[in-house]
Amino acid sequence: MALEALNEASTLDLLDEETHLHLALAAAEPEPTLQQALNGPDSVEWEEALNYEISQLEKLGTWEIVDLPHGANL
Numbered sequence: 001m002a003l004e005a006l007n008e009a010s011t012l013d014l015l016d017e018e019t020h021l022h023l024a025l026a027a028a029e030p031e032p033t034l035q036q037a038l039n040g041p042d043s044v045e046w047e048e049a050l051n052y053e054i055s056q057l058e059k060l061g062t063w064e065i066v067d068l069p070h071g072a073n074l
Contacts, residue, residue: 037046
């Protein structure tokens, strides 16, 4: 949904030149792997984002930690 809105805004020329540049660069560069992100120059920001996402999932009760069933191999 957000991508559609950005595409529409771009088509209607509602975005400034700098935003167009950021969108073009973001579309051209592949997403880093988790390992690359955590070892890259923006590692602090990546770790903060990961911690935030995990805290939100925990807050919403997205999962429940349980004991591994007998004989299961993880």
